[in-house]
Amino acid sequence: MYLTKEEEQILNGEAGETLQKALEILVALGDIYGAEGLIPIKSAQIAGVSYKTIGDAGLEWISDLKGKVKVPAILNPAGMDLENWERIRIERTFAEKQKEIVRAYEKLGIRCECTCTPYTLKNFSVKSGDHLAWSESSAVAYANSVLGARTNREGGPSALSAALLGKTANYGFHLEENRIPTISVSVECSLKTSDYGALGYAAGKAIGSQVPIFYLNEKKERKKGKEKSKEEAATACPNQDELKALGAAMAASGAVALYHVAGLTPEAKKRKFEPPAEKLVIERSQLDEVYASLCEDSEPDLIALGCPHCSPAELKKTAELLKDKSVSKELWVFTSREIAKFYPEYINCIEKSGAKVICDTCMVVSPASNHYSCVMVNSGKAFAYVPGMCGAKAVFGSLEACVQNATGEKKKGEDFN
Numbered sequence: 273m274y275l276t277k278e279e280e281q282i283l284n285g286e287a288g289e290t291l292q293k294a295l296e297i298l299v300a301l302g303d304i305y306g307a308e309g310l311i312p313i314k315s316a317q318i319a320g321v322s323y324k325t326i327g328d329a330g331l332e333w334i335s336d337l338k339g340k341v342k343v344p345a346i347l348n349p350a351g352m353d354l355e356n357w358e359r360i361r362i363e364r365t366f367a368e369k370q371k372e373i374v375r376a377y378e379k380l381g382i383r384c385e386c387t388c389t390p391y392t393l394k395n396f397s398v399k400s401g402d403h404l405a406w407s408e409s410s411a412v413a414y415a416n417s418v419l420g421a422r423t424n425r426e427g428g429p430s431a432l433s434a435a436l437l438g439k440t441a442n443y444g445f446h447l448e449e450n451r452i453p454t455i456s457v458s459v460e461c462s463l464k465t466s467d468y469g470a471l472g473y474a475a476g477k478a479i480g481s482q483v484p485i486f487y488l489n490e491k492k493e494r495k496k497g498k499e500k501s502k503e504e505a506a507t508a509c510p511n512q513d514e515l516k517a518l519g520a521a522m523a524a525s526g527a528v529a530l531y532h533v534a535g536l537t538p539e540a541k542k543r544k545f546e547p548p549a550e551k552l553v554i555e556r557s558q559l560d561e562v563y564a565s566l567c568e569d570s571e572p573d574l575i576a577l578g579c580p581h582c583s584p585a586e587l588k589k590t591a592e593l594l595k596d597k598s599v600s601k602e603l604w605v606f607t608s609r610e611i612a613k614f615y616p617e618y619i620n621c622i623e624k625s626g627a628k629v630i631c632d633t634c635m636v637v638s639p640a641s642n643h644y645s646c647v648m649v650n651s652g653k654a655f656a657y658v659p660g661m662c663g664a665k666a667v668f669g670s671l672e673a674c675v676q677n678a679t680g681e682k683k684k685g686e687d688f689n
């Protein structure tokens with residue numbers, strides 16, 4: 273891998289041990305993946321924040337680092353709401369360790385707003401073509417696919433190293449040739465909002481780490497040979513929250529870091545990709561299978577929304593569904609602290625029902641979910657991760673079904689679609 277004179281000096285330890293170690297990590301990755309050199313990045317998003325996932329070894333590693341990041345950098349969700357951790361039964365010893373981790377990151381100049389949707393924050397803008405070093409898989413999929421930026425799926429240490437150096441190794445999705453679709457996904461049913469999580473979950477399993485291009489409602493339209501109805505046109509044009517859900521689920525059930533939607537996402541709009549030879553067809557029955565998951569011998573005892581963190585529109589919808597209702601079981605709604613601050617009317621309406629709006633964390637990276645045996649989610653990503661990360665069963669349902677289950681209007685065995 274080619275290094276400039278200055279980079280050579282850093283590697284020789286002339287700029288201190290922290291930068292030397294950081295560059296060693298980037299060079300090791302660059303060598304493995306055949307990078308020719310380093311490229312400057314615009315921002316970093318750093319995973320490896322929850323004490324649940326990094327433990328004492330991670331805390332020690334971060335605490336030993338010195339200096340400041342060279343580009344805007346932000347944290348992924350931590351293991352608890354940093355201000356209201358007692359509300360979800362976090363133990364004091366965990367809370368103290370978690371705060372130490374966040375302080376250690378803060379000392380390095382990193383913004384400690386812990387969110388997996390940094391692209392929604394003010395003063396953290398991303399432009400098409402920007403090179404980034406982001407590490408949370410749903411944020412990576414969104415940045416690459418919906419924003420047209422360029423990032424590999426960094427690990428926590430490599431994203432942090434990139435932030436400290438302001439550069440990353442130039443390989444993978446930073447290179448044009450690796451962004452071309454390798455598998456086409458033909459979706460042969462119309463889609464409503466919650467279907468995008470189910471679609472991502474089903475498709476991700478088959479796609480693995482390939483780059484898919486989606487053709488929505490393709491066959492249906494061809495067969496009919498007539499104008500799309502208004503409803504069909506809407507389902508064929510997912511909004512940003514639906515794309516967020518699709519990418520997050522594919523990144524979890526598979527390892528997708530970049531996808532295209534024909535005629536919609538930035539790169540697929542700019543150029544007409546040749547349909548790849550490998551094809552995957554998704555039909556309604558495959559999505560129905562995702563909705564059909566049930567906790568065999570129990571009702572969900574926790575309903576968790578906001579994976580990835582809720583946008584203002586998702587909070588608004590949740591607030592509308594909960595208006596003048598009371599929940600009869602735990603309903604947690606995860607979002608970023610900034611969004612919660614700017615939309616108090618939605619937060620108040622949601623919390624009036626007895627549900628809790630929780631910031632800085634999520635149902636997967638917080639140990640709080642470990643107190644429950646069956647978690648109902650409207651996220652394909654949470655559906656994939658809850659069993660392994662929280663030791664609980666997971667049930668997938670639409671936002672409406674999740675709220676209805678929490679208020680007692682809809683029970684197990686009823687349609688969660």
Ligand code: F3S
Nearest residue numbers: 388410579580634636
């Ligand atoms: Fe975000 Fe946690 Fe889901 S980090 S994408 S809410 S698993």
